[in-house]
Amino acid sequence: MLLRRLRAIEAKQDDKFATIMDAVGEFGTFQRRLVALTFIPNILSAFFLFADIFVFTPQKPYCNTSWILAVGPNLSESERLNLTLPRAPNGSFLTCLMYLPVDWDLDSIIHFGLNRTDSCQDGWIYPEFDLVCGKEPNPEIVRNMYLAGLLTGSFLFGFITDKLGRHPSILLSLLGLIIFGFGTAFVNSFHQYLFFRFGVSQAAVGYAISSASLITEWLVGMHRAHAIILGHCFFAMGVIFLTGLAYSLPHWRLLFLVGGAPVFPLISYIWLLGDGEETGEFPNYKNEALIEGVDGEDSMPGRILPESPRWLMMKGKLKEAKQVLCYAAGVNKKTIPLSLLDKLQLPGKKVTTASILDFYSNRHLRKVTLVLCSMWFAIGCNYYMLSLRMKELGVNAHFAQVIPGMMEVPARLCCVFLLEQLKRKRSLILTFLQGALTCFLSLLLPAELKSPLVLIIVLGEFSLAATVTVFYIYTSELLPTVLRATGLGLLTLVWAAGGISSLIVVNQNIAILPVFLCCISAFVALFFCFKLPETQDQPIPDSLEHLSPESRTMSEDMSSEDMLCDDVTEEVARNTIFNATMTNMDQDSLSNLSLQSGEEEIDKQED
Structure with a gap:
């Protein structure tokens, strides 16, 4: 444990940003506010993404026979239906046939009855978009439009996030949730509905990519993992929130109006994330005097959640990177020593x-990306295969959503324990292996064993939910800052491709094909996953130069070896850690002395 701690300290010292974040405050007020502001959009993203399940539930429309109200205006609804609609042999009303109107009075109609039937002449009662009587929507069209939005959104927002920055991409995706999410309640046709669903899936995946990139680059160590895990937990809570509303509200438009109302507080994010004048002063806010070219607080950034300093650094915006770091330190009531800020320099003084x-x-990046693609594809295949298997069993839509949603919260929270004990790679292998095995069993068991199958599918979704969370953390730490969002977008595209492959294979109605796809994809993904380096307690890469295969392999070998060196005793390890700590304390003391002397000189000049 001492040796591992020593290696973690050495790796942290190599990461200049991690050292600066120690001075800024690893998880202070600024970081807690950053994480908290991601919760509401995560809930709404889940709500808007899965709302299709409850929109096109089986309806009971009837032909519009309001013509009889002209002769019997006081008829109740049940009396009107009994007089004007034919019945099926089982006694239920036929939804696509009606009795033709006649020029009789009401007593004659009641006494003799109506006999001539035809298809609905004046539309339907309670249908949506007239999607009845041979015009029912194909669920695959809606699902494919959703996947198409994920494909285009992952690629588009990945590029935008790396090109323009993290916080402009977050604002753009939140704007998409407001327009295309809440606006779905006001569409007038099925084609408009498809277009809005296409837009909201783009916005949701865009927010997932940009927010994950921002959190990864502002937080360090296990704080980063905990923040992403919490965000995924709130996403699962959004599914539960959706299911509860869909069960209690009678109409899908009302569902979007009530459930989408929380998007309006997101408008405040324009000011929370945007530029503006900062009012008031931060306590202990002395960092701006240390930055060359900064004359005072007026030149500091006025947004509550500034841009990622790592991204600013890689874009050559060194002054802005120092500003946002000092801003975060001011919020956390910390002071960054001058020596640490001086170490923050562009590699070779060139823009990356x-x-x-x-x-x-x-x-090296190509190898890592291919391995990640194989894993994301396998996760997408197995996850969609379990969802489709649940639908084949005819399980109630509310039950099929609320039970997995409730299970996903503890599944994602279990990742905290797994990551602390097994680290990234082993946790990923364990959770995905369990999910792949349950998916394999669900495809082999016959549909007659409904109860065991539902239990196995829920356990599989539990494991794959944990797999997605672990892999999201792992992927964010493997990719360099300059291409982190683009890489997350490409991998999300591969995940959607896995889901599309599952749909195509299931539609072939060949029982062996789904089993073959899941087994092959899982085997390939697990085989190549062993090639990935461990990222826990390692500095995340910023540029392509930080992806040197030699250094990554060496660091993994050091982290994976146990106490094999007999000449390194426990006492030596303790002394090494103590000396390293004392050295850091001496450096900080010297930095603080230089800072104090600099402030005294400034005060003398002012006097």
């Missing part, structure tokens, strides 16, 4: 450039 082509041209 990268493009999507680097995923092919950079050898």
